[in-house]
Amino acid sequence: MPADDAAVLAPxxxxxxTAIVRAEHGRVVATLIRRLGDIDLAEDAxxxxxLAALERWPVDGLPPNxxxxxxxxxxxxxxxxxxxxxxRDAKHTEALMLIDDTPPEPTGPxxxxxxxxxxxxxxxxxxxxxxxxxxxxxxxxxxxxxxxxAFLVPETTMAQRITRSKQKIKxxxxxxxxxxxxxxxxxxxxxLAVLYLIFNEGYLATEGPGLRAxxxxxxxxxxxxxxxxxxxxxxxxxxxLMLLTEARHSARVSDxxxxxLDEQDRSLWDSALIDEGHALVRRCLAANRPGxxxxxxxxxxxxxxxxxxxxTDWSQIVQLYDQLFALQTNPVVALNxxxxxxxxxxxxxxxxxxERLALESYHPWHVTRAELLRRLDRRDESGAxxxxxxxxxxNEAERAHLIRRLDSLRR
Amino acid sequence: MTHYLLxxxxxxxxxxxxEEEIQQSFADTGVFNEEIKASGHWVFAGxxxxxxxxxxxxxxxGTNVITDGPYLETKEQLGGFWVIDAADLDEALAIAxxxxxxxxxxxxxRPFQGLA
Numbered sequence: 204m205p206a207d208d209a210a211v212l213a214p215x216x217x218x219x220x221t222a223i224v225r226a227e228h229g230r231v232v233a234t235l236i237r238r239l240g241d242i243d244l245a246e247d248a249x250x251x252x253x254l255a256a257l258e259r260w261p262v263d264g265l266p267p268n269x270x271x272x273x274x275x276x277x278x279x280x281x282x283x284x285x286x287x288x289x290x291r292d293a294k295h296t297e298a299l300m301l302i303d304d305t306p307p308e309p310t311g312p313x314x315x316x317x318x319x320x321x322x323x324x325x326x327x328x329x330x331x332x333x334x335x336x337x338x339x340x341x342x343x344x345x346x347x348x349x350x351x352x353a354f355l356v357p358e359t360t361m362a363q364r365i366t367r368s369k370q371k372i373k374x375x376x377x378x379x380x381x382x383x384x385x386x387x388x389x390x391x392x393x394x395l396a397v398l399y400l401i402f403n404e405g406y407l408a409t410e411g412p413g414l415r416a417x418x419x420x421x422x423x424x425x426x427x428x429x430x431x432x433x434x435x436x437x438x439x440x441x442x443x444l445m446l447l448t449e450a451r452h453s454a455r456v457s458d459x460x461x462x463x464l465d466e467q468d469r470s471l472w473d474s475a476l477i478d479e480g481h482a483l484v485r486r487c488l489a490a491n492r493p494g495x496x497x498x499x500x501x502x503x504x505x506x507x508x509x510x511x512x513x514x515t516d517w518s519q520i521v522q523l524y525d526q527l528f529a530l531q532t533n534p535v536v537a538l539n540x541x542x543x544x545x546x547x548x549x550x551x552x553x554x555x556x557x558e559r560l561a562l563e564s565y566h567p568w569h570v571t572r573a574e575l576l577r578r579l580d581r582r583d584e585s586g587a588x589x590x591x592x593x594x595x596x597x598n599e600a601e602r603a604h605l606i607r608r609l610d611s612l613r614r
Numbered sequence: 615m616t617h618y619l620l621x622x623x624x625x626x627x628x629x630x631x632x633e634e635e636i637q638q639s640f641a642d643t644g645v646f647n648e649e650i651k652a653s654g655h656w657v658f659a660g661x662x663x664x665x666x667x668x669x670x671x672x673x674x675x676g677t678n679v680i681t682d683g684p685y686l687e688t689k690e691q692l693g694g695f696w697v698i699d700a701a702d703l704d705e706a707l708a709i710a711x712x713x714x715x716x717x718x719x720x721x722x723x724r725p726f727q728g729l730a
Contacts (some may be wrong), residue, residue: 211710328703372724373726374727375616375703375723375725376616376702376703376706376725377702377703377704378701378702378703378704382704383704386704506648
């Protein structure tokens with residue numbers, strides 16, 4: 204590429220490269236793991252390829268297919284490393300032979316390396332929290348810091364968790380493949396939980412500016428693939444939930460400030476995604492095997508049915524939350540239910556529920572408290588709660604929203 | 615291929631088996647053993663005498679001390695084990711599931727070091 208293409212990348216090229224790398228990370232790592240048969244070797248090679256990209260791209264301009272460039276470069280880096288370190292055992296010799304650009308052998312309905320990787324990362328031999336962490340790291344390309352934040356644990360703890368999980372995959376020889384028919388259904392629920400967390404990462408990034416729509420799109424894409432592989436109402440439910448959430452994407456941030464559901468310009472909602480989501484929810488209702496994702500999708504369907512916020516059927520939403528709470532008795536569901544209760548029975552009733560929940564380290568708890576206190580005109584307490592939420596919230600658009608709320612209190 | 619240790623754990627809280635059920639579990643375990651020999655997964659296996667039969671040897675510092683065992687006084691005890699050769703963890707887990715059902719005990723699956 205001619206050097207003057209570098210001008211395209213000049214303003215904020217680092218951000219642009221970071222965004223591309225984020226989008227391509229899962230695909231590149233998954234392919235490298237298949238070819239190398241070693242997660243650490245693949246990760247190191249990809250990390251080296253990223254450094255090379257940061258060095259080359261600003262000078263040479265963006266390659267026509269950045270993902271393929273990263274995959275090829277990472278493959279070459281891995282070969283260099285294997286040769287440099289003189290690791291010539293059988294496995295690595297095999298890896299050297301496998302380094303080529305031929306497509307993988309078809310092994311079933313799904314040949315996407317990322318799905319292989321997801322089923323490995325979500326293997327039941329790994330602790331549930333480790334499955335999610337590993338998938339976010341390897342497929343989502345999130346940093347350890349971002350994952351630690353999502354899990355409300357220190358970064359060192361998360362780093363150890365991911366390292367140990369990779370060691371277990373290696374030591375116990377957890378296979379890198381899509382499970383057979385007999386195990387597929389059981390493995391699926393863990394995968395769905397992971398996909399939802401990836402979606403949420405994209406929907407509301409834990410750190411830095413803006414929303415990470417690439418991750419949400421990625422989660423939707425992978426969920427669609429899982430849906431073609433397996434028939435299960437919870438897959439439909441998860442897909443519907445994602446689509447109905449994604450449909451509100453354009454309305455969710457305005458001028459860098461998060462817009463809450465009740466204040467969103469509903470004409471900006473994506474009606475095609477809403478129609479698809481509603482059709483999936485109807486299919487779930489017909490299947491009559493309710494599960495957590497289906498119930499959350501149904502709640503989202505009620506919201507997206509209302510032409511404006513005042514027309515929302517809150518009693519139906521509270522009923523659905525009651526069902527959800529029966530299936531998933533945890534404080535986060537109770538918190539979301541309380542938000543609906545506030546609309547039905549008033550902020551005082553909701554606040555009493557919220558105050559009983561042990562969620563001090565979860566910033567939405569502080570946001571909800573602040574909001575309810577604001578509506579009760581308890582301004583000082585509300586302001587303190589917004590300030591606490593601000594200390595914990597990492598997303599810039601949300602922070603801007605919270606600062607605006609805080610300012611309006613003090614006016 | 616990976617070697618896995620399948621430890622048979624005599625855990626507390628499992629339903630008490632009648633004499634007939636115990637005999638049945640022995641018979642089922644015998645059948646299972648023959649099956650994994652035939653399928654080529656078998657490396658070695660054995661049942662262990664009760665922990666009270668154990669003796670502890672400590673010659674770490676060169677001054678040998680022999681004491682009555684077991685070394686660990688735990689509620690869960692190792693009752694026996696299989697060493698198997700399996701393609702990967704999924705295959706080992708599937709074999710362990712059959713073994714657990716045959717011997718009516720919890721089985722822990724643990725890989726040996728290296729890819730021997």
